[in-house]
Amino acid sequence: MDRVFNFSAGPAALPTPVLERAQSEMLDYQGTGMSVMEMSHRSKAFVEIAEQAQADLIELLVVPDDYQVLFLQGGATTQFAMVPLNLLGDKNTADYVNTGSWSAKAIKEASRFCEVNVVASSQESNFDHVPDPSTWQLNEDAAYLHICSNETIGGVQFHEFPVTASQPLVADMSSDILSRPIDISSCGIIYAGAQKNIGPAGLTVVIVRKDLLGNARPGTPSMLDYAVHAKVDSMSNTPPTYAWYLSGLVFRWLKDLGGLEAMAEINQRKAMKLYNAIDQSNFYHSPVAAQDRSWMNIPFTLPEPALDAAFLSGAEAAGLTNLKGHRSVGGMRASVYNAVPEAAVDALIDFMQSFENERG
Ligand SMILES: Cc1ncc(COP(=O)(O)O)c(C=O)c1O
Structure with missing residues (x-):
């Protein structure tokens, strides 16, 4: 068997030992006589898989107790809407930094729900850098500040996160989560589609500070309300079980490394x-x-x-x-x-x- 060197931007390469482990457990997961894909998300075997994956992710990222980790669906793109729907509260403005294509998509979606202040942009130089935080025009009334920590298309990365005064920092870490240690407490929300550094497509990880839960706008669909998912350990409906399991194998691989x-x-x-x-x-x-x-x-x-x-x-x-x-x-x-x-x-x-x- 020849495996190529795969430089895909996503869905992307998975660690070979993870795929081998999944292969060895494909038909009979640890004596259950079935694949993880075939088991109920409420079964003891799957609940253990889910809890272990969550615990390993918390350990790897050193997630503090006042944060909740959610395993959701809809990709990072759904977070472009969930963030404003859950964080605006009675405010009507949010701050965004525009460092490239993914920032721009987040800005476009947020504009459906509120007034977006683009506090800094590198568009004029074709998104070749992160604008110096000392030049950002932050807005006191903004409900939060959003950044894309790594622009997957442009290749521009925040090597340090900005410090905000009172508004929570929201970071789209789809393409650099788990690539290095970060200080979770500098963010109110971190979100990431799984299909780069976490696991297969279909899973979205959200890490949210607990005090930000429970403020969704009236009329928010319940599947888009963080608090709904937080209350039932991300099992309010059938989660993407196999992606969750494989992500758990990736977390274990990272710990072993x-x-x-x-x-x-x-x-x-x-x-x-x-x-x-x-x-x-x-x-x-x-x-x-x-x-x-x-x-x-x-x-x-x-x-x-x-x-x-x-x-x-x-x-x-x-x-x-x-x-x-x-x-x-x-x-x-x-x-x-x-x-x-x-x-x-x-x-x-x-x-x-x-x-x-x-x-x-
Ligand atoms: C930085 C970033 N944000 C958001 C997305 C959108 O993710 P999804 O396809 O999971 O909705 C991507 C996808 O590549 C991305 O790279």
């Missing part, structure tokens, strides 16, 4: 290797300001777009797949999430150098 400090060290090393290779060549170019470059999504361009197709087909032949940049940006993008091994980055750098030698 040494947790998020160890993961961060590996991620930083992987990213720096690739950025150094890009910066040291006169052939490849990174469009992102050095201090805000993502450790997870690394876009780069070739001297001419006409070379892109040859690069991609050569890479594919070398077992390096899903390197095409997002259609809105062009060029290449290497997504190097937790499950992408360092050997994949080494192989990509080798390929880039030989392509440059041939075509440069």
